[in-house]
Amino acid sequence: MSPERPESSYRALLAIPRLGRIILSMQISRVAQSMVGVALVLFVLRAYGSAELAGLVTFASVFPGLIVAPIAGALLDRHGRKRLIMLDYLIAMGSLALIGTLAWLDRLPAWLLVSIAVLSSLTGILSHTGMRSLFPILVPEHLWERVNAVDSNGYVVATVLGPPIAATLVTLLGGPLALIVIAGSFGFAAFALVGAPDPVTDSASSGHLLRDAWDGVRYTWSNRTLRGLGFSISAVNIAGGVTTIVVPLLVIQRLHASEATVGLVFAVSGLTGMASAFLFGRVDTRGREWPMLVVPMALFAPAFSLFLLAAGATDAAIGLAVIAVALGLYGFLNGPMDIAMFTIRQRRTEQAWMGRAFAVSMAFNFVGYPVGAALGGIVAARSIEAAVVLGIGAALVGTALATTMVPRQDPAAADRPDASTGVGEAA
Numbered sequence: 452m453s454p455e456r457p458e459s460s461y462r463a464l465l466a467i468p469r470l471g472r473i474i475l476s477m478q479i480s481r482v483a484q485s486m487v488g489v490a491l492v493l494f495v496l497r498a499y500g501s502a503e504l505a506g507l508v509t510f511a512s513v514f515p516g517l518i519v520a521p522i523a524g525a526l527l528d529r530h531g532r533k534r535l536i537m538l539d540y541l542i543a544m545g546s547l548a549l550i551g552t553l554a555w556l557d558r559l560p561a562w563l564l565v566s567i568a569v570l571s572s573l574t575g576i577l578s579h580t581g582m583r584s585l586f587p588i589l590v591p592e593h594l595w596e597r598v599n600a601v602d603s604n605g606y607v608v609a610t611v612l613g614p615p616i617a618a619t620l621v622t623l624l625g626g627p628l629a630l631i632v633i634a635g636s637f638g639f640a641a642f643a644l645v646g647a648p649d650p651v652t653d654s655a656s657s658g659h660l661l662r663d664a665w666d667g668v669r670y671t672w673s674n675r676t677l678r679g680l681g682f683s684i685s686a687v688n689i690a691g692g693v694t695t696i697v698v699p700l701l702v703i704q705r706l707h708a709s710e711a712t713v714g715l716v717f718a719v720s721g722l723t724g725m726a727s728a729f730l731f732g733r734v735d736t737r738g739r740e741w742p743m744l745v746v747p748m749a750l751f752a753p754a755f756s757l758f759l760l761a762a763g764a765t766d767a768a769i770g771l772a773v774i775a776v777a778l779g780l781y782g783f784l785n786g787p788m789d790i791a792m793f794t795i796r797q798r799r800t801e802q803a804w805m806g807r808a809f810a811v812s813m814a815f816n817f818v819g820y821p822v823g824a825a826l827g828g829i830v831a832a833r834s835i836e837a838a839v840v841l842g843i844g845a846a847l848v849g850t851a852l853a854t855t856m857v858p859r860q861d862p863a864a865a866d867r868p869d870a871s872t873g874v875g876e877a878a
Contacts, residue, residue: 464597469648470589474601476643477582480540481605483636485613486620487512487547489717490633492699493618493710494626495564498554504561506696506828511565513821516572517814521664523576524810532581533648537641539578544637546571551630580810587797589648599793604728606789607782610721618714667807671815676799677808679856680792681815686849687748688816690755690842692823693831694781697758697838700831701774706767719775720782727786740798741859743791747784748853751846754780758839792816799861819845 464470491512495505516523527535550567553559583602590598620629671677702708702716731743757777764770800808823845831838 463594464590464601467589469646472643472647473582473585473589474605476536476640476647477602477605478608479636479643480578480582480640481609482613482616483543483633483640485606485609486617486633486636487543487630488617488695489614489699489714490617490621490626490629491568492695493621493713494554494630496699496703497621497626497710499561502696502700502828502832504828505699506825506831508565508568509692509695509824509828510821511568512572513575513824514572514818515569516575517818517821519573520576520580520810520814521667521807522660523574524580524667524807525660525663527577527581527584527807527810532585533644535574535577536581537644539574539581540637540641540644542571542574544634544641547630547634547637551627551634554630555627576810576814580813583793583813584809595794595797596790599790599797600728600731602789602793604725607721607724607728607785610724610782611718612721613714614717614721615711615714618711622710663807667804667811670804671808671811674799674808675856675858675862676795677812677815679853679858680796681812682856683748683849683853684792684816685819686845686852687751688819688849689823689826689845690751690819690849692820692825693827693838693842693845694755694758694778695820695824696827696831697835697842698774698778700835701758701761702771705762705835706764706770708767708771712771716771716774716778720778720785722782723779724782724785727783728790731787731790737798740791740795741857743787744795744857745850745853747786747788748846748850750784751781752843752850754784755839755842755846758842759836762835762839795857 488509491508492505495501495508499505523535546567550559550564553563586598586602587595617629617633620632624632671681698716699710699713702713703710754777757773757780761770761773761777764773796809796812800812823842826841827838830841
């Protein structure tokens, strides 16, 4: 008699003790993060009138944290995840409250705004990686596609809710008070984690923090899949960073619509992404990760090209409709790509390395976003169309890199680093 097949429905996730509390905290924080991204850009455009500064602040709020990712990953492997996630939420809350308060008092020069953004970014990778690496530890492997769909939908739900709320808050309250309100959301996210599990895992540690961090970099670079994902996803994320700057400029400056409209068009990508993530989350990705990753990437460039049509639209309604279609396609394509990326990384990373490898991998993957935002701000200040072309080129390069660098099949064990054979052990 064959053994009973374990249940692999979304309902089965709810049977995992206290997983719901972790998902709740994740969702609150991601909505808050989504609000921050839009609110900061709108705040800077309104208060300073500079697309370059908007790109720089976005860069400063993300990039420095990616640089310290190896140390963050080592801390997560050595000291657990929950407390460090909560620490990041509290620092994010304090930083936003400080920016909002100083701006409200008219005591926030541009250099100080950028400095606070840099300091607040240094802990950001703790919550992103800590939350992502908790799931494959707490959830059985046969439910990874389901929990990865929930994980992916955490971002798309945030895209549905965050930008419209942020744009509305900026419109009604002004940028400073909007940032103070958003700061409170991170406090709620930290509170939701109280009582959540923090599993202890075996870690391939040398006993020295900096050595562990460096070993995490070596492990990630030695892993062909993680290295290929890093180059390809980072290139695609340059287009995502450009989008953050280009869409508000198109909506407000070129089509003369309101700040609230910026949030609404961004929400379209969240709605389509939500449907896509749940749809593809029901698919067993084993053996299908590579096409689910590469095919959506190949379609990003045509979707991004629609922004050129919107930029040339003579009718505001038509231009806004084209932007909504472009963002809707972008959100839908992100569903299968995210799920494939999450599962292929989980399956091809040893559990003892998940904190460090995930931290380095996620930072490597995401580094294109702040770079794209910074470049997008500089280029778009001179030509919005040129910034769109930059995004199209980045999407094409990312597709080419994924096609050539990400292995179609899981490399043989001898071809991958192993937690028990050398990397990370004390000399």
